[in-house]
Amino acid sequence: MRSGRRMENYSGRGPAVPDRVREWFGPHTTSAADWPLDALLLAKGPVTVSVVLPARDEQETVGEIVSIIRRDLVDAVPLVDEIVVVDSRSTDATAAVAAAAGARVVHQDAVLPGLPPLSGKGEALWKGLAASTGDLVVFADADLRNFGAHFISGLLGPLLTDPRVQFVKGAYERPLKGPGGVVQRGAGGRVTELVARPLLNLFWPELAGFVQPLGGEYAARRRVLEAVPFVTEYGVEFGLLVDLLERVGLDAMAQVDLGSREHSSQSIAALGKMSGQIILTAWSRLERQGRLVSSEPPATALLQFAPDLSTAVSDVAVAERPPLMSVVREAVARGPEVKEDVA
Ligand SMILES: O=c1ccn([C@@H]2O[C@H](COP(=O)(O)OP(=O)(O)O[C@H]3O[C@H](CO)[C@@H](O)[C@H](O)[C@H]3O)[C@@H](O)[C@H]2O)c(=O)[nH]1
Numbered sequence: 001m002r003s004g005r006r007m008e009n010y011s012g013r014g015p016a017v018p019d020r021v022r023e024w025f026g027p028h029t030t031s032a033a034d035w036p037l038d039a040l041l042l043a044k045g046p047v048t049v050s051v052v053l054p055a056r057d058e059q060e061t062v063g064e065i066v067s068i069i070r071r072d073l074v075d076a077v078p079l080v081d082e083i084v085v086v087d088s089r090s091t092d093a094t095a096a097v098a099a100a101a102g103a104r105v106v107h108q109d110a111v112l113p114g115l116p117p118l119s120g121k122g123e124a125l126w127k128g129l130a131a132s133t134g135d136l137v138v139f140a141d142a143d144l145r146n147f148g149a150h151f152i153s154g155l156l157g158p159l160l161t162d163p164r165v166q167f168v169k170g171a172y173e174r175p176l177k178g179p180g181g182v183v184q185r186g187a188g189g190r191v192t193e194l195v196a197r198p199l200l201n202l203f204w205p206e207l208a209g210f211v212q213p214l215g216g217e218y219a220a221r222r223r224v225l226e227a228v229p230f231v232t233e234y235g236v237e238f239g240l241l242v243d244l245l246e247r248v249g250l251d252a253m254a255q256v257d258l259g260s261r262e263h264s265s266q267s268i269a270a271l272g273k274m275s276g277q278i279i280l281t282a283w284s285r286l287e288r289q290g291r292l293v294s295s296e297p298p299a300t301a302l303l304q305f306a307p308d309l310s311t312a313v314s315d316v317a318v319a320e321r322p323p324l325m326s327v328v329r330e331a332v333a334r335g336p337e338v339k340e341d342v343a
């Protein structure tokens with residue numbers, strides 16, 4: 001593995017970074033600039049790469065993202081072999097825009113149609129995994145507003161050059177657009193900072209060195225992704241980190257600094273629901289790991305208040321898809337036709 005970044009402390013006081021995290025961070029954290037395209041192409045050989053973009057109502061951004069990947073990583077250099085957009089029940093022109101830009105579009109509910117449909121981002125990713133074929137799979141959100149090809153090539157660097165690496169997560173600075181469009185550097189990622197990072201530090205401190213544990217840009221070897229469950233909704237990234245830690249160990253996980261990442265922010269109410277889904281995902285992993293024994297399952301209804309104190313109740317329950325490998329094995333045992341793509 002390349003030599004990476006040193007971990008800097010904000011101040012010398014207070015509790016120290018755990019040795020395990022500090023030792024991991026340096027050699028396992030690189031920057032996109034460390035992975036030039038010519039070096040990646042040399043390393044690629046016969047390995048195939050799929051980019052999978054989950055998209056629900058992303059007609060404003062998905063076209064440009066697909067076009068950039070096509071132009072820079074398919075036409076200019078043969079780094080990416082397929083671009084799959086998973087249309088996640090969009091009600092806008094996402095599917096048409098993505099197809100016009102050169103992606104293969106699959107509809108979330110049309111992949112593995114024999115299974116009862118589930119919902120949310122985790123389901124879109126799992127279906128995208130089923131509908132794609134590359135040895136390496138790169139996931140990226142379809143709502144990025146400052147997308148560049150380095151988001152994809154950077155994530156591929158450690159996987160193409162080091163056989164020990166199984167999973168690579170994007171790291172970045174996240175600006176937040178506040179009232180009046182004023183951009184605050186480093187203020188984005190509110191669920192990350194208020195929910196996910198504290199949960200990880202408290203219960204899976206080995207994962208504390210991941211700069212953006214919830215980020216939607218990450219890549220992995222197909223065989224590893226097919227061997228772990230996918231939590232539905234917005235629990236998917238948290239669940240994958242915890243499950244992959246258990247399956248492959250921290251030293252097979254890496255991160256790459258991709259610079260700055262801008263996306264379309266959701267409302268506080270929507271982020272509250274996302275937080276509920278992440279907390280329930282953490283709960284499920286604590287239970288599964290035998291670290292929490294409860295007499296009753298958590299409630300899954302979230303009551304929220306508007307400024308006029310009117311109320312809304314939503315269900316923040318998450319479900320789970322089993323490792324894709326087990327589903328494909330079962331389907332093969334049953335007979336042909338496991339996948340269907342509908343453009
Ligand atoms: O039902 C859904 C919901 C979202 N998406 C897509 O998933 C991506 C990320 O969704 P978004 O609503 O933009 O999530 P964020 O508010 O940005 O949430 C952050 O935190 C989430 C929880 O970890 C991660 O899933 C996201 O990738 C990460 O950007 C986008 O392309 C969406 O179109 C779907 O495909 N189906």
Ligand SMILES: O=C(O)[C@H](O)COP(=O)(O)O
Pocket residue numbers: 174175176187188189190191192193214215264265266271
């Ligand atoms: O990852 C997160 O924490 C959520 O997507 C919220 O991000 P935001 O605060 O940048 O909107």
